[in-house]
Amino acid sequence: MAEHKRRKPGETRDKLMGAALELVGKGRHFASLGIREVTRQAGVVPTSFYRHFRNMDDLGLQLVDELGLVLRRMMREARANVLQAERLMEESVAIFISHVQQNRSFFLFMAQGLAGESRAVQEGIRSELRFFASELGNDLRRLRLAEHLSDSDLELTCDLVVRTVAFSLTDLIGVSPDDDYQIEQVRKRTTRFLQLIFVGAAHWKVSGQPGSAR
Amino acid sequence: MAEHKRRKPGETRDKLMGAALELVGKGRHFASLGIREVTRQAGVVPTSFYRHFRNMDDLGLQLVDELGLVLRRMMREARANVLQAERLMEESVAIFISHVQQNRSFFLFMAQGLAGESRAVQEGIRSELRFFASELGNDLRRLRLAEHLSDSDLELTCDLVVRTVAFSLTDLIGVSPDDDYQIEQVRKRTTRFLQLIFVGAAHWKVSGQPGSAR
DNA sequence: CCTCGATGTGTACAGTTGTTCACTTGATGT
DNA sequence: ACATCAAGTGAACAACTGTACACATCGAGG
Numbered sequence: 359m360a361e362h363k364r365r366k367p368g369e370t371r372d373k374l375m376g377a378a379l380e381l382v383g384k385g386r387h388f389a390s391l392g393i394r395e396v397t398r399q400a401g402v403v404p405t406s407f408y409r410h411f412r413n414m415d416d417l418g419l420q421l422v423d424e425l426g427l428v429l430r431r432m433m434r435e436a437r438a439n440v441l442q443a444e445r446l447m448e449e450s451v452a453i454f455i456s457h458v459q460q461n462r463s464f465f466l467f468m469a470q471g472l473a474g475e476s477r478a479v480q481e482g483i484r485s486e487l488r489f490f491a492s493e494l495g496n497d498l499r500r501l502r503l504a505e506h507l508s509d510s511d512l513e514l515t516c517d518l519v520v521r522t523v524a525f526s527l528t529d530l531i532g533v534s535p536d537d538d539y540q541i542e543q544v545r546k547r548t549t550r551f552l553q554l555i556f557v558g559a560a561h562w563k564v565s566g567q568p569g570s571a572r
Numbered sequence: 573m574a575e576h577k578r579r580k581p582g583e584t585r586d587k588l589m590g591a592a593l594e595l596v597g598k599g600r601h602f603a604s605l606g607i608r609e610v611t612r613q614a615g616v617v618p619t620s621f622y623r624h625f626r627n628m629d630d631l632g633l634q635l636v637d638e639l640g641l642v643l644r645r646m647m648r649e650a651r652a653n654v655l656q657a658e659r660l661m662e663e664s665v666a667i668f669i670s671h672v673q674q675n676r677s678f679f680l681f682m683a684q685g686l687a688g689e690s691r692a693v694q695e696g697i698r699s700e701l702r703f704f705a706s707e708l709g710n711d712l713r714r715l716r717l718a719e720h721l722s723d724s725d726l727e728l729t730c731d732l733v734v735r736t737v738a739f740s741l742t743d744l745i746g747v748s749p750d751d752d753y754q755i756e757q758v759r760k761r762t763t764r765f766l767q768l769i770f771v772g773a774a775h776w777k778v779s780g781q782p783g784s785a786r
Numbered sequence: 787c788c789t790c791g792a793t794g795t796g797t798a799c800a801g802t803t804g805t806t807c808a809c810t811t812g813a814t815g816t
Numbered sequence: 817a818c819a820t821c822a823a824g825t826g827a828a829c830a831a832c833t834g835t836a837c838a839c840a841t842c843g844a845g846g
Contacts, residue, residue, distance in 0.1 A: 369823095370823075370824075385689060385691070386689055387601065387603035387604070387687075387688060387689035389601035389603050389604040390601070390603040390604045390689060392802085392803065392804080393803080393804065393805090394802070394803060394804075395802095395803095402824085403824070403825055403826070404803095404804080404805085405805085405806090405807095405824075405825070405826080406823080406824060406825080407804095408805080408806095409822080409823055409824070410823090413804090466687070469686075469687040470687045470688075472683075472687070472742045473601075473680070473683040473684045473686070473687065473741070473742055473745060474601060474684075475599060475600055475601035475604060477599070477746070480742075480745065480746055481746065484742070484746065514761070514764055514765070514768065515768065517761075517765075518736065518765050518768060518769075521735075521736065521739045521765075522732065522735065522736070524739070525735045525738070525739050527687070528686045528687055528694075528698070531687060531694065532691070532694055532695065532698065547728070547731075550728055551728070551731075551732050551735075554728065554729065554732060554769065554772040554773065554776060555732075555768065555769065555772055556772070557771075557772040557775050557776055558768040558769055558770070558771040558772025558773075558775070559768065559772075560775070561771050561772070561774070561775045562768060562771055583793095584793075584794075606832090606833065606834080607833080607834065607835090608832075608833060608834075609833095616794085616795095617794070617795055617796075618833095618834080618835085619794080619795070619796085619835085619836090619837095620793080620794055620795080621834095622835080622836095623792080623793060623794070624793095627834095787846100788845105788846090789844105789845095789846085790843100790844090790845090790846100791842105791843095791844095792841105792842090792843090792844105793840105793841085793842085793843105794839105794840080794841075794842100795838105795839080795840070795841095796837105796838095796839085796840100797836105797837090797838090797839105798835105798836085798837085799834105799835090799836090800833100800834100800835100801832105801833080801834090802831100802832080802833065802834100803830105803831080803832065803833075804829105804830100804831090804832100805828105805829090805830100806827105806828085806829085807826105807827090807828085808825105808826095808827095809824105809825075809826085809827105810823105810824080810825070810826100811822105811823085811824075811825095812821105812822100812823090812824105813820105813821095813822095813823100814819105814820085814821090814822105815818105815819100815820090816817100816818095816819095
């Protein structure tokens, strides 16, 4: 049941995915990358690409899978560190920002992919976000922080939270990775967004506003 | 003070910008478009491109300017049609969705540009969004709908509203332009997001939550 | 009327692209 | 021990790319 490839299994495959991420990290858009460009960056001959991927979209899809792992790691860390309910949002946003700095290219790729040109990658990323939102909902239920909300209203709230955090990526894109002041500004602002949303959720009436229901 | 160009002034220029938009509308990403591709789509010889644009980024910047016009038209229509405060959000979102359908490519371009590869285009679009949020703030003040909010809290709220609406573009991307049912779902959901945010704003306490202030 | 400058065209070229093909290599299962 | 087969290499090709240059056309201002 051991791995069956030569040398290091998937070594070149990882180099190729890493190379694509590096280029994205340098400001390039994933949609504008070419096979030769990626293989060049990876220090590999162009033909090797086809041993692992059918085309660039395929590589993108596999990157989405790895992105899923990154997101799950982040979720685990958040669950471990957010103990007190009051500072929940501050700490969660802080953890998010920190992970974005550690895996900048991955999150850039995610921000790009939401409006990217591969339908499959779009759907993959959206699906990751949905999963994230649903896990967030579970956590809030478990922490007894959303007892007055119906399932669908909780789902609505969590979706909005995830969107808001995801959108803050576009703020981070325009900021140098070591401009700590600006990053701190984004962190504060995102936190306040979430607080605003949770105040809304706390005062939310059952499924819809008066006058707008059906 | 008349226009001074030959034939129709800027005829080819418009054809080129239109061609780029068409390609974006067909699912391509702006960052992956090339000069030759655009000129081909426009039915123009490649060299003509340089008469009007330095490179693709330049064309992108000029598209952002036109995008500004589209957004302003939309704002004007919203201001004219939203008379009663209760249905304000429903109608505004409806107008937004309708404009997205009319100018699909423009809004696709906008969604792409937020995480695009030209820093200048990113900043241009972000600036349009900021302007939009500030105008929204003015309107809410004028309609006496935000009297209990400080200037900075109103600004926060409007920013969040604009972000939420902008993010809904990524939902619309994954939906065929004539799948009325799905579009209606996005419209409803976006409306509820905004309602949630406004409930939050209505119950918002002065600058910060208790326990999280400094 | 005639020059000038802006707009559009045709040709050309060197560099890059995606993809194919025949080949080497080395670990693995039997 | 040896055949097998996934992983990696190098050379090749036709298609396409961005950009440059010389030229044609036409409107406007003198």
